[in-house]
């Protein structure tokens with residue numbers, strides 16, 4: 001079984017990369033993912049191996065130590081990770097690698113020269129911290145602040161649900177530099193985690209995707225030089241948005257690939273499992289459900305292909321179509337995987353069956369990188 005990607009979208013360099021990444025998943029992720037899921041953490045050593053194998057910062061140019069790939073390499077990662085069993089547990093941590101691309105687009109030359117080669121090699125890990133205990137979908141209401149003091153900022157912040165917080169050497173931190181200015185008062189500052197006043201809080205237990213660590217971080221009077229700011233003061237919202245379309249095509253692709261994996265697993269299962277003297281497949285209900293699933297997958301993929309083709313033609317992601325994809329595909333994924341669990345019977349509820357992991361992972365996809373409701377707000381604005 002493998003993900004039925006659309007070869008027309010990709011060049012020979014992406015094909016080669018896909019083969020390498022598939023092998024990397026099989027050799028470096030699948031054998032370890034159960035242990036990492038138990039530990040709620042991927043060991044630091046994995047990220048070094050991923051960096052050495054050229055699997056991190058795939059679109060970072062060679063000038064900055066990267067492999068010099070392009071955005072389509074990222075999409076290959078999304079498809080293959082989404083389709084894998086390991087991906088269901090690991091994806092939020094692995095896709096967090098998008099911080100390298102955010103830095104490439106928005107960092108100063110000095111920040112890029114310092115951090116990017118380390119990030120690409122897996123020698124420096126970053127977290128991106130926006131969400132707070134009282135502010136998620138509405139970043140304008142955040143309370144964390146950075147107050148200018150000479151050539152420094154003094155930061156007081158509390159962030160939660162932060163992916164990759166355990167190994168983070170630095171945090172791309174969204175804070176208010178002008179608390180009166182709503183979302184126009186937000187800046188993004190790189191804060192090294194060895195600065196006095198930085199503290200890690202609880203590692204949060206989740207319903208799924210448990211190899212990826214998620215937790216709380218606190219900044220108590222943390223002093224950083226003003227040169228650690230990315231972009232303009234007050235330009236943080238723009239920086240956050242610069243990575244958001246990337247996320248809003250990556251997660252729909254992961255959703256599609258995960259739903260496809262669940263479908264393949266289920267076809268296999270129902271043809272082998274028997275009840276009342278016949279294969280589960282022989283019940284017309286099973287055939288109808290799988291016919292619906294096959295159709296939903298085809299419809300979803302056609303829209304993803306359109307968004308990707310637009311990108312290949314124009315070099316830009318259409319924000320409206322990305323919002324539509326981020327709204328619809330994770331919901332489609334939810335419907336599909338729910339049916340796949342049902343067709344597995346009790347086995348579908350058991351962690352050892354891949355559909356069970358895909359089910360809990362899928363629930364996340366409607367929530368983060370912009371909730372399904374926020375996507376509706378964006379789409380509605382265009383009407």
Ligand SMILES: Cc1cc2nc3c(=O)[nH]c(=O)nc-3n(C[C@H](O)[C@H](O)[C@H](O)COP(=O)(O)OP(=O)(O)OC[C@H]3O[C@@H](n4cnc5c(N)ncnc54)[C@H](O)[C@@H]3O)c2cc1C
Pocket residue numbers: 092127128129130131134135136137138160161162163164206209214364367368369370371372373374377
């Ligand atoms: C596993 C995991 C990893 C994460 N990793 C990170 C990370 O690395 N960095 C980071 O900064 N954050 C991270 N997050 C946080 C995530 O981005 C937020 O949970 C998400 O943006 C939603 O914010 P919230 O939880 O505060 O929900 P809220 O904003 O409080 O929303 C609650 C409900 O209200 C709805 N709602 C809100 N506003 C509207 C509206 N205008 N109209 C209609 N409905 C609305 C929402 O859609 C949702 O259903 C992560 C979350 C999870 C679960």
